[in-house]
Amino acid sequence: MIDHPGFVLWFTGLSGAGKTTISVALEPKLRARGVRVERLDGDTVRQSLTKDLGFSKEDRDKNIERVMFVAKLLSRNNVAVLSAFISPYAATRDFVRTETTNFVEVFVDAPLMVCAERDVKGMYAKAFAGEIANFTGVSDPYEAPQNPDIHLKTHEMNLDECVDHVLNWLEERAFIPATVTEG
Amino acid sequence: MIDHPGFVLWFTGLSGAGKTTISVALEPKLRARGVRVERLDGDTVRQSLTKDLGFSKEDRDKNIERVMFVAKLLSRNNVAVLSAFISPYAATRDFVRTETTNFVEVFVDAPLMVCAERDVKGMYAKAFAGEIANFTGVSDPYEAPQNPDIHLKTHEMNLDECVDHVLNWLEERAFIPATVTEG
Numbered sequence: 001m002i003d004h005p006g007f008v009l010w011f012t013g014l015s016g017a018g019k020t021t022i023s024v025a026l027e028p029k030l031r032a033r034g035v036r037v038e039r040l041d042g043d044t045v046r047q048s049l050t051k052d053l054g055f056s057k058e059d060r061d062k063n064i065e066r067v068m069f070v071a072k073l074l075s076r077n078n079v080a081v082l083s084a085f086i087s088p089y090a091a092t093r094d095f096v097r098t099e100t101t102n103f104v105e106v107f108v109d110a111p112l113m114v115c116a117e118r119d120v121k122g123m124y125a126k127a128f129a130g131e132i133a134n135f136t137g138v139s140d141p142y143e144a145p146q147n148p149d150i151h152l153k154t155h156e157m158n159l160d161e162c163v164d165h166v167l168n169w170l171e172e173r174a175f176i177p178a179t180v181t182e183g
Numbered sequence: 184m185i186d187h188p189g190f191v192l193w194f195t196g197l198s199g200a201g202k203t204t205i206s207v208a209l210e211p212k213l214r215a216r217g218v219r220v221e222r223l224d225g226d227t228v229r230q231s232l233t234k235d236l237g238f239s240k241e242d243r244d245k246n247i248e249r250v251m252f253v254a255k256l257l258s259r260n261n262v263a264v265l266s267a268f269i270s271p272y273a274a275t276r277d278f279v280r281t282e283t284t285n286f287v288e289v290f291v292d293a294p295l296m297v298c299a300e301r302d303v304k305g306m307y308a309k310a311f312a313g314e315i316a317n318f319t320g321v322s323d324p325y326e327a328p329q330n331p332d333i334h335l336k337t338h339e340m341n342l343d344e345c346v347d348h349v350l351n352w353l354e355e356r357a358f359i360p361a362t363v364t365e366g
Binding site for chain 2: 036045048049065066068069070073074077078079
């Protein structure tokens with residue numbers, strides 16, 4: 001393992017914007033450079049950490065609070081954290097920044113109607129039909145980052161471009177080495 | 184930072200046996216050898232991770248489940264985890280062993296009456312008076328480890344002896360370096 005600082009790539013954006021897709025594609029690219037990586041998203045935390053939680057504002061806040069705790073401990077111990085949650089509230093994201101090491105706000109940005117058309121999980125159809133309460137962007141607010149560290153417009157950039165953009169950003173700041181390491 | 188494997192020192196024992204005291208004393212000793220350390224106990228996790236939980240069997244299990252998740256991610260990323268929870272159920276501890284890297288069961292052992300006499304938080308008096316339900320060792324079971332990796336009898340060994348015993352055990356297995364490192 002190489003020596004590298006811990007950091008938190010905090011992917012925020014609407015459902016369907018591409019947060020998880022980008023973080024999943026990034027993970028092996030970072031590992032190939034010898035970086036220790038943990039990915040935190042709904043799928044990886046729901047079973048152990050947050051299975052009692054729903055989607056009300058209160059539950060969303062609890063969800064982020066627990067994820068933040070994990071990201072804090074990992075990032076201060078030289079682990080790269082890839083976190084993919086809608087995290088719609090600016091104040092919550094700002095709080096995570098204060099609690100973690102090298103917090104990087106990554107705005108995964110696509111217009112609502114683009115996300116709704118992708119509708120990977122069939123959720124937007126239900127949300128527009130009024131069948132899901134508290135659906136971010138439809139019946140619940142999304143507070144877009146005003147000044148994100150990284151801004152990925154996924155309706156204009158393809159996946160490879162998004163991944164390369166993040167890698168370059170990290171390289172320029174010496175958060176990761178420029179070259180792929182052996183084994 | 185030095186290269187070292189992650190591991191989990193899982194301190195289990197009755198309230199008042201000395202779990203937290205020993206882990207607090209160990210932390211700077213490990214840091215002095217260049218080891219990355221995180222301490223997980225009621226005080227460090229209650230605010231973010233487990234503040235909704237009480238002391239029923241179900242809540243105790245949830246508590247351990249969340250702590251296990253954190254210990255799993257830290258230990259597989261070369262961090263030493265010092266975990267101090269009563270964790271009264273053998274099956275739960277065995278499950279944590281399967282989920283984490285280099286799990287070390289440390290039985291912090293003192294007779295119930297010794298712990299009750301110490302009664303650091305005044306809890307045993309209340310438990311014996313029937314004022315606290317589900318109090319481990321009084322109104323709830325404690326399943327003592329049958330074959331712990333490390334066995335510390337805190338009514339026979341003093342704090343320094345316990346700390347040295349753990350350090351020697353870790354050194355012998357090359358989990359930590361033998362010498363104190365600079366800075």
